[in-house]
Amino acid sequence: MKKLVSIGKASVLFIAVALLPVLAVAQSDAQRIAELEAKTAAMAEALTALQGELKQAKQDGTLANTAELKSEIVKATQYAQRAEKAANEWKNSTAVTHIAGYAAVGYTDEENAMDSFDVANFNPIYHFQYGDRILWESELEVNVGDDGQTEVGLEYSTIDIFLNDYAVLVAGKFISPLGQFRQNIHPSWINKSVSAPPGFGHDGAAPLTDVGLQIRGGVPLGEQVKITYSGFVANGPRLEGEGGELHGIDTDGFASDADDEKVFGGRLSILPLPKLEIGISGAFGDAAIVENDGLGLVGDPSRDYQVFGVDYAYQWGNFDFRGEYIEQDVGNAAGSVASKGGKWATWYTQTAYKFGDAKWEGVVRYADYDSPHGDETQKQWALGINYLLTPNAIIKLGYEFNDGLAGEKTDNDRLLIQVAYGY
Amino acid sequence: MKKYSWKFPLIVTLAVPLVFGGLFAYQDATAEDTAGSTPADPMQFVRGAKTWANTCARCHNMRDPRELRDDQWQGVVAHMRVRANLTGKEARDVLLFLQQSN
Numbered sequence: 001m002k003k004l005v006s007i008g009k010a011s012v013l014f015i016a017v018a019l020l021p022v023l024a025v026a027q028s029d030a031q032r033i034a035e036l037e038a039k040t041a042a043m044a045e046a047l048t049a050l051q052g053e054l055k056q057a058k059q060d061g062t063l064a065n066t067a068e069l070k071s072e073i074v075k076a077t078q079y080a081q082r083a084e085k086a087a088n089e090w091k092n093s094t095a096v097t098h099i100a101g102y103a104a105v106g107y108t109d110e111e112n113a114m115d116s117f118d119v120a121n122f123n124p125i126y127h128f129q130y131g132d133r134i135l136w137e138s139e140l141e142v143n144v145g146d147d148g149q150t151e152v153g154l155e156y157s158t159i160d161i162f163l164n165d166y167a168v169l170v171a172g173k174f175i176s177p178l179g180q181f182r183q184n185i186h187p188s189w190i191n192k193s194v195s196a197p198p199g200f201g202h203d204g205a206a207p208l209t210d211v212g213l214q215i216r217g218g219v220p221l222g223e224q225v226k227i228t229y230s231g232f233v234a235n236g237p238r239l240e241g242e243g244g245e246l247h248g249i250d251t252d253g254f255a256s257d258a259d260d261e262k263v264f265g266g267r268l269s270i271l272p273l274p275k276l277e278i279g280i281s282g283a284f285g286d287a288a289i290v291e292n293d294g295l296g297l298v299g300d301p302s303r304d305y306q307v308f309g310v311d312y313a314y315q316w317g318n319f320d321f322r323g324e325y326i327e328q329d330v331g332n333a334a335g336s337v338a339s340k341g342g343k344w345a346t347w348y349t350q351t352a353y354k355f356g357d358a359k360w361e362g363v364v365r366y367a368d369y370d371s372p373h374g375d376e377t378q379k380q381w382a383l384g385i386n387y388l389l390t391p392n393a394i395i396k397l398g399y400e401f402n403d404g405l406a407g408e409k410t411d412n413d414r415l416l417i418q419v420a421y422g423y
Numbered sequence: 424m425k426k427y428s429w430k431f432p433l434i435v436t437l438a439v440p441l442v443f444g445g446l447f448a449y450q451d452a453t454a455e456d457t458a459g460s461t462p463a464d465p466m467q468f469v470r471g472a473k474t475w476a477n478t479c480a481r482c483h484n485m486r487d488p489r490e491l492r493d494d495q496w497q498g499v500v501a502h503m504r505v506r507a508n509l510t511g512k513e514a515r516d517v518l519l520f521l522q523q524s525n
Binding site for chain 1: 477478480481482483484485486487490494495497498499501502504505506507508509510511512513514515
């Protein structure tokens with residue numbers, strides 16, 4: 001019996017020992033479940049918070065903004081691309097409009113005359129260009145006259161057609177290509193002297209403008225030497241008579257030809273060095289008196305008209321040398337109100353020197369103008385000092401020693417001040 | 424009865440357009456310079472700088488490349504091509520130089 005009891009005890013013990021790990025397992029499962037439950041609860045909490053945030057975000061529109069932002073970025077990129085294209089457009093456009101020109105104001109203190117602010121002009125230049133084929137250039141001259149009236153003139157207006165690398169066809173009213181002063185130097189911001197040399201104004205020795213056709217260009221001769229040319233056919237000048245004499249040659253450029261004979265002319269120049277140009281000019285044709293004693297005249301016989309000129313320009317270091325001779329001749333005409341012809345001739349030579357960091361410039365010019373009329377004939381020494389505010393804005397102070405017929409304006413010395421700006 | 428000799432001006436007038444205009448009329452300038460059709464010429468800028476230095480202060484004070492925008496230089500150089508009798512090539516070289524130096 002005792003043995004049976006002990007077997008029972010041993011069995012219980014055995015079962016208990018065998019069950020121990022099971023119990024242990026049961027114990028760790030419970031722990032894990034508890035942990036999982038805790039995690040789940042935490043996740044549920046986080047989810048609720050997230051849902052809350054989401055709800056809030058939807059209410060705030062933050063999410064909607066993100067989508068909008070995306071489309072904004074796309075739009076902005078497209079806009080930037082268009083803007084970049086537009087920004088470069090003007091660099092690549094075929095047709096270009098450009099405004100240039102110059103303006104000047106001046107004061108003259110003349111011997112035996114009133115001192116006045118006597119220059120106030122504004123010359124706008126318009127350029128309309130089509131690729132490398134066409135340039136339309138027009139210059140207006142707007143100034144205040146002695147009487148306070150504003151005067152407007154068409155200085156030139158031409159269509160320039162680039163035929164090839166060596167030839168441009170110029171049609172319209174053009175600056176006379178004869179000589180150098182008129183076509184290259186006369187704008188006030190370019191002319192280093194305050195005034196034009198005697199004989200280069202209206203009714204003088206040098207032709208101003210003409211209406212017709214011109215062909216011009218440049219041709220290289222080898223590496224360094226270059227030739228330039230211009231040839232034209234145009235209406236030519238009109239003559240004025242006064243008191244039975246030929247008064248002057250009006251070369252303001254006319255859109256009609258009073259004598260029905262065209263004027264042909266041109267200039268040929270050579271540049272043996274890049275900074276040295278030597279030119280020779282000539283023209284011939286007919287001209288007729290169309291105005292006598294201030295009244296219109298029709299039917300006066302036409303007569304020979306000729307121009308001849310030579311010019312040079314040379315830059316050497318800070319020096320600028322230039323000079324020019326030009327004459328206009330008119331032949332005799334039997335049966336005219338002024339039958340005797342005449343010759344208007346002038347020449348000048350000018351030296352300019354830049355100093356003081358190219359801010360200052362000294363100029364000396366000598367000129368000698370011969371006209372059939374004694375009161376126009378003049379010899380002149382002109383001295384000047386210029387201050388260059390910029391390369392195209394100049395303050396000029398000049399003094400002219402004039403030697404003309406005693407008692408005439410051409411004999412009065414003058415002090416001149418001018419401010420000129422080319423833009 | 425002509426009192427004045429007309430031979431010199433006649434020669435100048437007729438010879439000039441005939442010789443230069445006619446001689447070069449067949450050379451089509453634009454074929455050469457249509458933008459983009461020819462590979463960039465690395466020497467063009469150098470030639471332009473040289474032509475600028477030699478030519479652009481012949482009549483007036485030198486104008487600074489930075490004075491104007493690219494499109495403005497286009498108009499000015501066309502203007503100067505006519506006024507200063509530049510060849511098409513000189514004009515293209517100078518324009519490139521000015522546009523790259525402003």
